[in-house]
Amino acid sequence: xxxxxxxxxxxTMKIASWNVNSIKARLxxxxxxxxSQKPDILLLQELKGLDFPYDVFDAMGYRCAAVTxxxxxxxxxxxxxxxxxxxxKLPGMDHDEQARYIEADINNVRVIxxxxxxxxxxxxxxxxxxxxxxxxxxxxxxALRADRVPVVIGGDFNIIPDDHDCxxxxxxxxxxxxxxxxxxxxxxxxxxGYSDAFRVRTQNGGHYTFWDYQGGAWPANKGIRIDHxxxxxxxADRLQSCTIDKEPRGLEKASDHTPIIVTIAAPAKEG
DNA sequence: ATGGCTTTATGCTAAAGA
Numbered sequence: 001x002x003x004x005x006x007x008x009x010x011x012t013m014k015i016a017s018w019n020v021n022s023i024k025a026r027l028x029x030x031x032x033x034x035x036s037q038k039p040d041i042l043l044l045q046e047l048k049g050l051d052f053p054y055d056v057f058d059a060m061g062y063r064c065a066a067v068t069x070x071x072x073x074x075x076x077x078x079x080x081x082x083x084x085x086x087x088x089k090l091p092g093m094d095h096d097e098q099a100r101y102i103e104a105d106i107n108n109v110r111v112i113x114x115x116x117x118x119x120x121x122x123x124x125x126x127x128x129x130x131x132x133x134x135x136x137x138x139x140x141x142x143a144l145r146a147d148r149v150p151v152v153i154g155g156d157f158n159i160i161p162d163d164h165d166c167x168x169x170x171x172x173x174x175x176x177x178x179x180x181x182x183x184x185x186x187x188x189x190x191x192x193g194y195s196d197a198f199r200v201r202t203q204n205g206g207h208y209t210f211w212d213y214q215g216g217a218w219p220a221n222k223g224i225r226i227d228h229x230x231x232x233x234x235x236a237d238r239l240q241s242c243t244i245d246k247e248p249r250g251l252e253k254a255s256d257h258t259p260i261i262v263t264i265a266a267p268a269k270e271g
Numbered sequence: 272a273t274g275g276c277t278t279t280a281t282g283c284t285a286a287a288g289a
Contacts, residue, residue, distance in 0.1 A: 021288085022278055046288085048279060071279050072287070118289060158289075177289060212289065213276035224289080256277080256289085 013107060013264045015041040017154035017227055019115070019210075019247075019257035022048040023076070026255055027056065028168045028247055033259065034060060037245070040080050041106060043113035046257075047074025048097075069099040075115050075147075075155070081107045092136040100133070109235065110144060114155035119176030125259075127176050130158070134185040138192070144232070145192050151232040152264070154195075156257065158226055159186045161196065164205020165225035177226060194230040195234045197242035209244055210257045214255075218249060229262045238265040260266060 016039040020026040023044060030197040041064070052066040056080050066076035067088045077083060079080065084105035089096060095098075100115045114137065119130030144151050160178045163169040190196060199206070208223025217223065231239060240263040249258040 025278065100272095108286085118287080120287095120289065172289090175289070210289075212273060212274090226289080253277095 011266055013041070013109070013266075014039045014261065015043070015111070015152055015154065015229070015264065016245075016259050016261040017043040017045070017113070017156075017229065018259040019045040019227060019255060020158040021046050021255040021257065023052065023074070024049055025253065027053060029251060029253075029255070031056065031060065031243075033248060034062070034078075037259075037261070039261065041111060042078040042259075043111075043154045044076040044078065045074070045113065045115035046255075047076060048072060049074065052076060065102060065104060067099040067102050069097065073099045073115055075099060075102045076111045077102055077104055077106075077111060077113055079104075079106050079111075090133065090136050091140050093133065096133075108150070108267075110149045110151045112151065112153040112155075114153065114157065116156060116158045118158050119179075119182065122174065122179060129147075129180075130176060131181055131185065134159075134182070138185060138189050141189055141194060141230075142192050145194075146154050148234075149232065150234050151194070152229065152262070154227075154229040154260070154262070156226060156227050159183060159188065159228075160224050160226055161186050161199070161228075162205070165208075167206075167220075167222040167224070171222075172224065177224065189230060193233050194226055195233075195236040195239070197229040197231050197236070197239055197268070198225070198244070198260065200236065200239060201242045207244055209260055211249060213256050227257055227260050229260060231262070231264075235264060238267065239263075240265050
């Protein structure tokens, strides 16, 4: 056999996602986490401001693409590989002013980072906005499937997929994150052929990515699983692991979310 | 629970989050 293709192409890709609840407030946590985990790609959500510290991450060897707005929302991609930006708005919602979507080609994989709308309270305009946004996301994922694009989509979906993905379904009944309409759209995305990477590797419940600041939710482990990675079939075949790193949630001045990490094996050699 | 924290914005309070 000829020599391996040089560089990262021949190696596992480690991709993480983290809702940091303000990149400004969490910059030291993110830097320390990058130093210890050394992901190839990190998707960030809830940047919560116009400014993005491109120079800080550049000095650490990460290229950056960020979609920001004043005070709210905001998503970014950090990558050790070149980032080929494809979209900064969710297709079909091009006039939406909220910074919730970023799509790029990285290392021959289509990488999408999302911060889906919360949707509460459900009797406000925020809930139909959430469902409309998710409907457009489903349409985008359907189009990428039709084109057989290898996709890794990660981020804060703001959806609790199943009863055992929260500490107490009765507490969350009626919440926008748990409403049947939201969960139905999540299932519809899976039914396009995408895999919930964490669920593929871990079938039992009680694994969470978010714990509320209030009410002692973290020490009581009253959490919910709302940050996800979905993988298109060819990528799912290469899935090596999907884990939740709870450690950052226990730090002082922590985000209320903690990172989720997937590792994807190199594509099979041809010939 | 009628949100008990946390963050942003230019602030002495509101809005949003999940």
